[in-house]
Amino acid sequence: MEHYSIHLTINGKKYTFFVTEEDTLLDVIREKAGLTGTKQGCGCGQCGACTVIMNQKAVNSCCILALQADGSEVETIEGLDSPSGLHPIQEAYIEKGAIQCGFCTPGMIMSTKALLDQNPQPSRPEIREALSGNICRCTGYTKIEEAVQAAAAKLKEVSHES
Ligand code: FES
Numbered sequence: 001m002e003h004y005s006i007h008l009t010i011n012g013k014k015y016t017f018f019v020t021e022e023d024t025l026l027d028v029i030r031e032k033a034g035l036t037g038t039k040q041g042c043g044c045g046q047c048g049a050c051t052v053i054m055n056q057k058a059v060n061s062c063c064i065l066a067l068q069a070d071g072s073e074v075e076t077i078e079g080l081d082s083p084s085g086l087h088p089i090q091e092a093y094i095e096k097g098a099i100q101c102g103f104c105t106p107g108m109i110m111s112t113k114a115l116l117d118q119n120p121q122p123s124r125p126e127i128r129e130a131l132s133g134n135i136c137r138c139t140g141y142t143k144i145e146e147a148v149q150a151a152a153a154k155l156k157e158v159s160h161e162s
């Protein structure tokens with residue numbers, strides 16, 4: 001099968017990958033970049049486990065061909081790590097008990113980040129809408145929505161301090 005080169009920036013680092021017409025962005029992130037924090041669930045756009053931020057928007061990486069993503073900037077859950085510890089969104093999810101099995105969590109957190117990057121103080125309906133593509137089988141969503149509100153408050157505090 002023919003291979004094509006693509007260029008991606010993932011979590012601020014530049015990469016060149018050789019991909020086929022069939023490879024998805026998710027395949028590239030997990031198998032070629034080795035960033036396995038992004039999960040594969042349904043593989044067909046239904047569950048949101050594979051959510052990453054591409055060019056400032058939350059997307060299902062299983063639904064995007066690697067060739068379509070050429071030249072894009074991508075953020076994955078690994079990009080939230082910092083030497084000083086967890087990202088405020090991650091802290092909020094832990095503090096509010098919004099994680100059980102954790103399989104949906106990286107995707108949830110990336111949808112949360114995309115929302116809060118655009119809308120730092122979302123209402124409960126706006127949170128529900130932004131996370132509507134992310135399925136969680138464990139938590140019942142209430143704690144996740146509380147975590148998003150807590151994350152918004154934490155990020156506001158951080159921005160006032162800096
Ligand atoms: S794995 Fe991509 S939406 Fe389910």
Ligand code: FES
Pocket residue numbers: 098099100101102103104105135136137138139
């Ligand atoms: S915590 Fe288990 S699927 Fe969401």
